[in-house]
Amino acid sequence: MTWGWTGVRGTWATAEASDSLRSMADHGVNWTALSYSALQATAQSTEVRFREEPTVTDDEIVWAIREAKARGLKVCLKPVVNVADGTWRAYIGFFDWDVPGEPSWTEWFASYREFILHAARLAEAEGCEMLCVGCEMVRADTRAQQWRALIAEVREVYSGLITYNCDKYQEDRVTWWDAVDVITSSGYYPIDRWEAELDRIEQVVTAHGKPFFFMEAGCPSREGSPDRPNDWALPGGPSGEAQLRYYEAMFAACDARPWMRGFMLWDWPPRLYDLEDAAANDDYCPYGKPAGAFLRDRYTELRERNTALRDGAPQ
Template identity: 65%
Template sequence: MTSTADYIGGMTWGWTGIRGTWTGPRAERSMELMAERLNVNWTAVTLAALQDHAQATEINFREAPTVTDDEVRHAIRKAKELELKVCLKPVVNCANGTWRAHINFFDLDVPCEPKWSDWFASYTEFILHYAQIAEEMGCEMLCIGCEMVQTDRREQEWRQLIAAVRSIYSGIVTYNCDKYQEGEVQWWDAVDVISSSGYYPIDAWEEQLDRIEQVVAKFDKPFFFMEAGCPSREGSQYIPNDWGLSGAPSEETQRRFYESMFEHSDKRIWVGGFMLWDWPAHLYEESDAAANDDYCMYGKQAEQTVRDYYISKIVEANKEGAAK
């Protein structure tokens, strides 16, 4: 990921990874349609495991509703059959609905209180489990965390985790920081690629890209948006991270957001691509697309926008690769 020759034209597949949904004809057809309709060259196979709440210290990744290891292997294998590069992305969620960004503990371990040391021990076990699968299955990239805002300050623990991951996984390692947090992570030097969630208002992209560019220059690392997208819903272009925003379905809103995001990002050669959000394992019927107000662009206007953009970027990448 140092030039357009390494461009990531990707889509997130399978969220949240509910047990029983990642195998069978419906799931396989979903991934086939993603590849066909969007012309992606990458996918982030993305699953969630649960801890009970934001101050719990045990991540229950072997239990339902998390997908089984066989389901994870099946999804990776299917993506490889479609000639896609794969980023395996295990994510932790809170079972009580609290957003993972609020997972937090006292800075100092205190007896009789939940502790960072206990949480990171469980989180490390969780990530290393999937790092082993990523190595076994030949995944080109592993994402070791997603939008863990309150954990970002725990630099020593993250560095220790990354070192442990590298002892068993030989591919690209990245961390997906949350929107606006790119400058808050002080351990970007430990990963191979900086990535973040690009849920920026449609009229704020130049400002935010200016800010992110300083971080990329400081650490001299490749960069891409591990997440980016907008619901097909009126008003979502101004707050694309709010999946619960009230508003009528609007394909035009989603399409305009993607057009703007791509236009602004194209001016920055350091933006190495997108892993857009998102494409479920079980798709809605295409005839219902106009009434669907979620992030998935299957059958919507933005589908063609994404396809055309990825085709142009991948053609550009192929030309650059051939010239080298």
């Protein structure tokens, strides 16, 4: 389960955030992606301002890592760049070649490198099991040489697993999967497209021989969202049943694929809504909703099955 988005300063390292992590862990979760964002002004800006508000502080990140580990969770640290004017990060981009006087990929990667290496050092110091070096950077995905150079530098300061979270439908377009340890993507696929998309992704996994899981996946508890799970602004009334139907279909399709390692479901906020308000909440978090009960049952079942397999118990 993904926790903490968007990583706003002052919302981590609080009593509410601790309660949120405890509640998430109670749902059978055994891994969490601690996800926070740093801002750049526009999609053509070249400075990632990760030391400034509203990004969480280093102390808050360390608190979240330690709090998650104290609850038995393995941690993927997931620093993400966002655009302050609301443009989706997938549109961050520049000329294919550097032009004097114009913002460039070289300038942007220099600032982004500082952001990611800072996170890598924190992840190493706190024993994070995984680091995600980027998320849904569709235009930047083509910059294979710069990603390879960045990942090589990350490996000099971080000894855990490294992954990159490509966007939906991009799994077979990234050309530098060999540079990471684990392939991940955002699996916001329409409820009737799971088999076709998994067939396509399977070819990528087979070709590269790497583990795969969905770094993001899920569906708002909203009417119509199973057909448009990536559209967080889709009009529609609250519907826990719609979210449950999506979870059931997603789990069933993915369970049938032996190469599928799991999910970092989206998402669990640092400040939870009140339980009595769950039915009226139409966001992604499954807390207090039918999908939450389904998730707890399935994750608990999977953990017990894996424990039995590890201990050699009869099946």
